[in-house]
Structure formats: C-alpha cells, structure tokens
Amino acid sequence: MPEIAEVRTVRKVLKDRLVGRTITNISYRYDGIIKSDKEEFKNILIGKTITDVDNFGKWLFIKLDDYTILSHLRMEGKYYIKPSTEEYEKHEHIIFNLDDGYDLRYKDVRKFGVMILAKTKDIYNTLEISKLGIEPDSKDLTKEYIYNKIHDSKLPIKELLLDQSIINGFGNIYVDEVLFASHILPTRLGNTITLDECECIRKEGSKIIKKATECGGTTIRSYTSSLGVEGTYQKYLNVHTKVNQKCPVCGNIIKKTRVGGRGTYLCDNCQK
DNA sequence: ATCTATGCCTGGTGGC
DNA sequence: TGCCACCAGGCATAGA
Numbered sequence: 001m002p003e004i005a006e007v008r009t010v011r012k013v014l015k016d017r018l019v020g021r022t023i024t025n026i027s028y029r030y031d032g033i034i035k036s037d038k039e040e041f042k043n044i045l046i047g048k049t050i051t052d053v054d055n056f057g058k059w060l061f062i063k064l065d066d067y068t069i070l071s072h073l074r075m076e077g078k079y080y081i082k083p084s085t086e087e088y089e090k091h092e093h094i095i096f097n098l099d100d101g102y103d104l105r106y107k108d109v110r111k112f113g114v115m116i117l118a119k120t121k122d123i124y125n126t127l128e129i130s131k132l133g134i135e136p137d138s139k140d141l142t143k144e145y146i147y148n149k150i151h152d153s154k155l156p157i158k159e160l161l162l163d164q165s166i167i168n169g170f171g172n173i174y175v176d177e178v179l180f181a182s183h184i185l186p187t188r189l190g191n192t193i194t195l196d197e198c199e200c201i202r203k204e205g206s207k208i209i210k211k212a213t214e215c216g217g218t219t220i221r222s223y224t225s226s227l228g229v230e231g232t233y234q235k236y237l238n239v240h241t242k243v244n245q246k247c248p249v250c251g252n253i254i255k256k257t258r259v260g261g262r263g264t265y266l267c268d269n270c271q272k
Numbered sequence: 273a274t275c276t277a278t279g280c281c282t283g284g285t286g287g288c
Numbered sequence: 289t290g291c292c293a294c295c296a297g298g299c300a301t302a303g304a
Binding site: 162262 | 295296297298299
C-alpha cells in the first residue's frame with residue numbers, strides 16, 4: 001500500500017529511467033483506471049516526450065511538457081519497465097510503448113488506482129490535487145496548523161491524520177507509527193489533542209517519513225517485486241503488523257483494533 | 273454542514 | 289480438495 005515514502009521512491013526510479021523517452025503508443029487491457037476521457041488520453045499523449053516525474057503526497061505526476069498524467073496507486077498500483085517483447089502479465093492494465101523498445105506498464109491487481117490527464121499548468125487547480133494539505137515532512141507544517149485543523153473535531157485522531165486535505169501523504173502504516181511515537185491513542189478525539197501533542201505529531205511524523213523515504217518505503221504483504229518499491233522500512237516498524245508481539249519500548253503486548261474502519265495497531269501502555 | 277455507509281476490486285485465508 | 293464468506297483499505301460519492 002504505497003504511501004508518500006513509497007510514491008517518492010517510485011517517482012525517483014521513473015524519473016531516472018523515463019525522462020527523455022517518447023510514448024509511441026498506448027494500449028488498454030482494462031481501461032477503468034483512466035478516469036478522464038479515455039480516447040483523449042491516448043490521442044494527446046502518443047508522440048509526447050516525458051520531461052519530468054514528480055509527486056505531491058501520494059499522487060505521481062508524469063509530465064510531458066504541457067500535459068501531465070496524474071497517477072494515484074491507491075492500494076496496489078505498480079509501475080514496471082520491461083521490454084515490449086515480454087509477455088503481458090495478469091493485471092497489467094495500461095501499456096505505454098516507449099521509443100527505446102521498452103514499455104511502461106501499470107499493474108494493479110485490485111484496479112483501485114486512477115490516472116487522469118491534466119494540463120500541466122492546471123495540476124494544482126484540479127479537483128484531486130487542489131484539496132490536498134501539507135506534506136508530513138514539509139517545513140511549512142507547523143503545530144499550529146495541525147492544531148487549527150483538528151482542535152474542534154470529534155473524529156478520532158487517526159482518521160484526521162489519514163485525511164489528505166490536512167496532512168498529505170500519510171497512510172495506514174505511518175499513522176500507526178506516528179501515533180505510537182507520539183504516545184497518543186488512535187481513538188483520541190481531535191478536540192482532546194493539545195498543542196504540545198500536535199508538535200509531537202509534527203516532529204515524529206516528519207522524522208518517520210524522512211527515514212522511510214531514505215529506506216525506499218515499506219514493503220509488507222508484498223508478493224511480487226515491483227519497480228522501485230522494494231523498501232526496507234518494515235524493519236523499523238514498532239507497532240504496525242505487530243499484533244500479539246511485545247512493544248519494543250515497554251514489553252506490553254501490542255493490540256490490533258479497528259478505528260474508522262481500518263486495522264489499527266497500538267500499545268495501550270505507551271499510548272494515552 | 274457533517275457524519276456514516278457503500279462501492280470499487282481481487283486474492284488470500286479460515287471454516288467446514 | 290473444494291466451496292464460500294469474509295477481510296485487506298484509499299478514496300469518492302450517495303445517503304442520512
């Protein structure tokens with residue numbers, strides 16, 4: 001499940017490998033991934049050259065001069081670069097033929113991912129991107145910003161940290177880790193979180209995302225290797241996936257519960 | 273306005 | 289071994 005650290009890793013690999021390549025053809029094996037006009041997507045992009053690959057939170061931006069593909073991997077989206085002669089694998093839905101004999105292939109077992117074509121100058125005005133908040137390790141993220149966004153909310157802090165319009169890039173794994181590091185129970189309501197605790201969330205969140213980005217992200221429940229997403233941060237996880245194991249800080253047994261419909265791991269001794 | 277429920281999806285798993 | 293209900297969950301959208 002790619003979160004901001006994983007998306008940055010994919011971005012880097014794609015950028016190193018794709019800038020300068022021209023798209024010679026596009027074919028759909030399942031076109032539900034494309035959420036903008038499917039024919040226009042092909043017509044505009046064929047013949048264009050990739051000029052940059054960027055990201056904002058979990059969104060990838062594959063830029064081709066005046067147009068950009070906005071790509072969200074959701075749960076299981078992955079990109080591969082492989083020779084055009086190679087046989088298609090199951091779940092490879094979108095195929096971009098490149099001018100060097102290779103393909104960029106988008107694979108997504110559960111088909112949750114999306115691609116949208118936008119004009120590059122309009123990226124930050126689109127419905128999807130304009131609403132996004134501040135990235136977790138941005139210097140623009142302050143304790144006051146977080147406090148103002150959550151201090152009158154009756155939602156659990158975990159749900160608030162997963163809200164991309166507040167902080168842009170956290171997913172289920174890192175939110176569990178940030179709340180553990182901040183000694184805050186995921187079920188605490190937004191209106192009970194103090195300014196000092198917001199500072200803790202900011203500081204720990206930034207630290208965790210920076211470290212995870214250095215590690216190339218986290219690889220859990222991964223059954224195939226994927227281009228650029230073989231991260232190693234899983235060895236630093238303290239609570240996520242650690243149900244019934246000992247808390248590395250206090251030795252208490254880590255519990256798994258459900259908060260906002262999501263599997264949630266916590267130490268109820270360390271977190272209050 | 274704000275919160276809750278549902279749909280999107282497939283593969284893995286546990287129960288029988 | 290096979291069948292099946294259920295679970296994983298980011299996000300949009302419909303409904304309350």
